[in-house]
Amino acid sequence: MTATNGGPMPASDATGDRPGAGPGPARGDTVSAVVRQWQAVHPELDTGPMEIIGRINRCAALLQQAEDAPLRRAGLSRAEFDLLGALRRTGHELTPGELARETFSSGAAVTKRLKQLTERGLVERRGDTRDRRVAHVRLTDAGRGLVDGILPDQLAYETAVLSVLPPGDQGELAGLLAELLGRLEGRMGALRA
Amino acid sequence: MTATNGGPMPASDATGDRPGAGPGPARGDTVSAVVRQWQAVHPELDTGPMEIIGRINRCAALLQQAEDAPLRRAGLSRAEFDLLGALRRTGHELTPGELARETFSSGAAVTKRLKQLTERGLVERRGDTRDRRVAHVRLTDAGRGLVDGILPDQLAYETAVLSVLPPGDQGELAGLLAELLGRLEGRMGALRA
């Protein structure tokens, strides 16, 4: 968060900016209210970045909250679903290390999740025959079934949430985000090299 | 996360899609690689939502990581900075409850942060004279100075990170995000009412 305080940032109530006043295209989100507050206090600063970073953070928070519902119904946390999803979409076994990279989480977190998911019978592990350090994790039939059962619901739910935007805008937004993300990842990847 | 597994989602390495291959406009972000994997396994599903939600989540994660650096240098977590920022930009005292709403966090979290920030001499509290349940929190001079010192750096850093996008695209993106966020918040607000 913190697009220079992009994270949280409601404040609109104090701004006298009535949300949902007109029937028009949703005047004024919470981020613009926060930006106005900063402008009033520090008129000399360029608050441009907040308009993007703050909104991305806020959208992410709202969308995540919305998305949790379908998953919790299935008794899974998002992190757990991401792990199972990685196994499902790659279609083959993955080692704990690969799962960590695949889900952008630490090895320790993966270890814990695997323990739980194994106990629940959603994944199985098998040791590598050549290198006894590594393990290979795969979905059980139950695990695959669970993922395949949840996925359509999840996508339908997401579609519904995003339907607040007309399809054209959705495409545009996806394109711009792809461009931003691609370049951000490129820059990060470049730093690694 | 989990734009139906939007969160984590790298996988590109396994896809044969070389990141940073050409000098062009960063072909293929990690999300598109994940989407391709899902398409291969479940060709019948509409993976459209992932292209937006997945990217928003991933962008948020990358941007947050980047933004942490300037703050940590000042010895603040983002949550702490958001709290101080809320006090700074509103310009007046806030109660713990207001701070919780303002920073989208739980009251308990605010209580803890206030304790730490008070010990560090960045904020002060004073009890309400009329209603002894409520407290009023304000920035100390040190607190205000810290925020005002960090803010320009933070914005400059953000500007630099976002400069991977040309200004025109930045504006477009900000506009689309504002539209999405405004409507999402409207929808959420509507549910409360």
Add this chain to the structure above:
DNA sequence: CGCCATTATTTTACGAGTAAAACACGTGTT
């Protein structure tokens, strides 16, 4: 007046994630 519902805040118990240390194995070197 005294009790009940309500509101503001804090405390408690706990779950989840992380970094760093600890393990457990391979591998190349001499």
Add this chain to the structure above:
DNA sequence: AACACGTGTTTTACTCGTAAAATAATGGCG
């Protein structure tokens, strides 16, 4: 063969956040 080194995974110790219970105080209302 023995050792040092690198790598894959797990363990440990700790932080942070939350939900729910506890605390504290106000405001009717009979």
